[in-house]
Amino acid sequence: MAFLGDEVMCSDLTTALCMRTPDGWWVSWLTGRLVDRNGAVSAIMIAEAMAAGVGPGHRMWPYVCNWLAELGLTVADLPSGGGSW
Numbered sequence: 001m002a003f004l005g006d007e008v009m010c011s012d013l014t015t016a017l018c019m020r021t022p023d024g025w026w027v028s029w030l031t032g033r034l035v036d037r038n039g040a041v042s043a044i045m046i047a048e049a050m051a052a053g054v055g056p057g058h059r060m061w062p063y064v065c066n067w068l069a070e071l072g073l074t075v076a077d078l079p080s081g082g083g084s085w
Contacts, residue, residue, distance in 0.1 A: 002044050009044045016047030029079055035071065042067040050078065 002011045009018035009025075017028045024034030027043040035043065046067045054060045068074060 002048055004041055004044070009040050011044060011048045011051070014047045014051035016044060016051075018044050030071070039071055042070045046071075046078075 001013070003009060007020045010016070015028070018040040019026050020037075020040075021034065025037060025040035025043075026034060027040060029047060030043055046064055049060055049064045049067075052060075054064055065075070068077070
């Protein structure tokens with residue numbers, strides 16, 4: 001289950017982490033950019049879904065695709081090999 005705090009976001013399903021910085025939110029698996037709080041929520045939800053084995057055909061897959069789109073990403077942008085899930 002995801003913990004969505006004001007300074008840190010994490011999950012008991014994955015090692016992915018989001019941390020608030022003075023300039024935005026840092027996401028452990030999304031290197032090279034910062035996001036806003038909504039983006040951090042999307043990022044941790046994506047990480048949880050990937051850790052749970054959600055993929056094409058799963059009932060949660062459309063949500064994953066929407067969260068990716070909110071971040072300006074596609075499935076091809078997910079870390080190969082599962083990233084830090």
